[in-house]
Amino acid sequence: MDMEQIWKNQKKELHKQRAHGKNGMTASATEESSVIGADILSKGGNAMDALAAMQFALAVAEPFNTGLAASGFVIYYDAKKQKTYVVNGHSLAPKKAHKNIFVDEHQDVIPFLERSTPGTAVAVPGILKGMEKALDEFGTMTWPDVIEPAIQLSKKGVRVNLTWNTGLERFSDRLGEEAKAFFYPDGVPLTEGETVVNEDLTHTLELLQKHGTDVFYKGEIADKIIETVHSFDGFLEKEDLASYEATVSEAISGTYKEYTVAVPAPPNGGGFALLYMLKLLEKLEINQYDLHSWEKYYLFAEVMRIMTADKLAYMGDPAFYDIPMDGLLTDQYLEERIKLINFAFRNEDVAEGNPWKYDDKQLHHKNPSTTDPGPDTTHFIAVDKNGNIAACTSSLEHFFGSGIMVPGYGFLLNNDMTDFDPDPAGINSVEAGKYPVSMKTPTIIFKDGEPVLTLGSPGGPTIPASVLQTMIHILEYGMDVKDAIEEPRIYNGTGPLIWQEEGIPEKAKRKLESMNFQFDSIALSIGNVQAILLNPNTGEKAGGSDSSRPGIPAADQ
Incomplete structure (x- = not known):
């Protein structure tokens, strides 16, 4: 379907999770983050400035999905240069990591919960270095300026929403004592509607604002991270933090019909x-x-x-x-x-x-591997009035990450080591200084050299499936962005079991079951897509946020 018809199908009625505008626009899984990003744009910041501010805001408003010890990939389109770049702030295996950390003495793989919450699950976090690198390369505002809105949000506190409730109901067994004290004040879980203030996190953000990332990777926060990880039998060392560097490279691209698709x-x-x-x-x-x-x-x-x-x-x-x-x-x-x-x-x-x-390399491959899903992450987007686009998928890996909160600093540590294959024989097995394979898929789509759509999602292994289906619903079926996001999605791996969202037609399900597929008995939310459609002819933008979380697209008016 051509873009002109797709734009005719965009709905403009008032809806909290739908936005239209001709200037800048943001979209994220929390209202606080989207509003902060849009405010940065209204003050003259560009897309990268807004994205960095949104990452810090999400560390406050969605601390169980992302945070200061998260990993992430940023994709950035420079409208002036007409080039698309990727900033790699992905987590790394510590130097003392080895292939056998997730198997027992009998070489049997340790169950996921057991291997995902000790200190050995914590990888070298990259998101702060990634945001620093991205801001230096592509931003226009200072590091202190993009952190300030998150500091003010943290001082004021955030409203506990349904995502917090769901996480505590399903994954509270992952929480260590320090994290449980925060999420269960006086032994009672935080509940929807409450306002929660994390004073330790506010203090940490202020340290970062004053001293930059060095305080996190080389200074007092680094010391506390290492002390904390060691207390949980981990092997992260200060040298792992001090030597970490984010990288910038051009995005890779492929084609789908008349579209070019840029990805990491x-x-x-x-x-x-x-x-x-x-x-x-x-x-x-x-x-x-x-x-x-x-x-x-x-x-x-x-x-x-x-x-x-x-x-x-x-x-x-x-x-x-x-x-x-x-x-x-x-x-x-x-x-x-x-x-x-x-x-x-x-x-x-x-x-x-x-x-x-x-393939030109003409080499032989290693043994195939398997991975466990890491279901919760977050995706966020900023587009400025000049046409620059910044999008990031960042994550602690699992809900609450490792469940380990750094005492006195108020943030959770990731469990990104579980992105590795626990089997020592796999191509994605644990090795010192190695990146685990990540399924984060921040995406920008072009037609005739102009960006027309950017989107992404959380969801571990389901991420590309969510991005794929939303793309197809927009580009092939001409759907409104919000409607395309809400159209029920499916996911499966190599086996017969299909995960489903509510609303898959019964007739289609019965047919697939007759073809030896199986459907999970419980409908699940798969991913949380954020998307912005762009009209290069008019400058118009249409944004949509997924109803599985309370986020919104916010237009810079």
């Missing part, structure tokens, strides 16, 4: 996953099938399975293993993979293929 490169696996699935769906001409047809859901399910098989086999840190990226995305290889789709039943023989024969 490995060790980010989400970008690869999205490009791979889009190319399969382009060849399969998914737009010939009705929005609610069984064929549409069948194609989504099968391309997810095929992609996952290759992702598990080939995605790793490119500094440690060669990745056949060219081979994986060649037409010849994808034509081979399409033959696994039969429209008659779920193909039980979906396994990794051999892209090496289509």
Whole structure:
């Protein structure tokens, strides 16, 4: 569907999670963060200034999904240079990490809960270095200026919303004593509607404002992080923090019909996953099938399975293993993979293929790996009036991360080491100084060289699936941005089980069940998509936020 028709389909009625405007716009999973970002834009800041301010605001308003010890990838479009960059603030394995940390003496993999909450789960956090690097390279405001709104928010306190309640109900067993004291004051859980003030976090933000990231990576906060991790039997050392550096590189891109799709490169696996699935769906001409047809859901399910098989086999840190990226995305290889789709039943023989024969490297791959999902993260976006775009997916990995809160400083530590394959034989296994594979998928889509859509989502392994489906709903079915976000999504890995959101048509479900798929008995929220559609001809912007969290898009009027 052409962009002119897509724009005709955009709805403009008043809705808290829908926005329209011609200047700047932000979108995030919390109202506080979106408003702070839009205010930065209104004061003359650019998209990167707003994004940095939003990250700090989210550390206050969504401290269980992201924070000062999170990891993240930023994608940034420089409108003047017409280039798209990626800032890698992803977590790293400490220098004392080794392949056997997540197996017991019998070489059996330790259960997820047990391996995700001790100090050994904590990786070197990268988000602060990432934001510092991004602000230095692309921002216009100072570090103290972009932190100030979050300090004021932290002093005032934030309203506990349903996301807090849900997290405490489902994941409170992950909390260490320090975190439990904060989230359970006087032994009673924080509940929706309360206002909570984290004085320790306010103090930490003020230290960062005054001293920059050095206080976190080399100074008093670093000392306390190391002391805390060691008290939980971890092996993070101060040298791990002091030596961490974020990096900037140009984004990689692929095509979907007349669109160019820009995403991060490995060790980010989400970008690869999205490009791979889009190319399969382009060849399969998914737009010939009705929005609610069984064929549409069948194609989504099968391309997810095929992609996952290759992702598990080939995605790793490119500094440690060669990745056949060219081979994986060649037409010849994808034509081979399409033959696994039969429209008659779920193909039980979906396994990794051999892209090496289509890749210039002509090497052999390592053993395939498996990963456990990390369900909660956050995605946020800022677009300024000059057309610059900044988008970030940042995360503590699991809800509450490791559950370890740094005493006196008020923030949780990540458990990003669980992004590694616990099996020592896998390509994504733990190794010192290595990036684990991340499925974060901050995305910018172009047509005729101009950006037309940016979006992303949390959700661990489900992230590329959420981005993919929302993209297809907008670009192929012409849906309004908010409606496309709300259109029920599915997810599956390599097996028969499909996770579903509420509202998948019963007729389609019954058909897929007859083809040997299985549906989870409970409908789940899959991801939390934030998206902004851009009209390069008029400057108009349309934003939408996912109803699974209380976030909003906010227009800079």
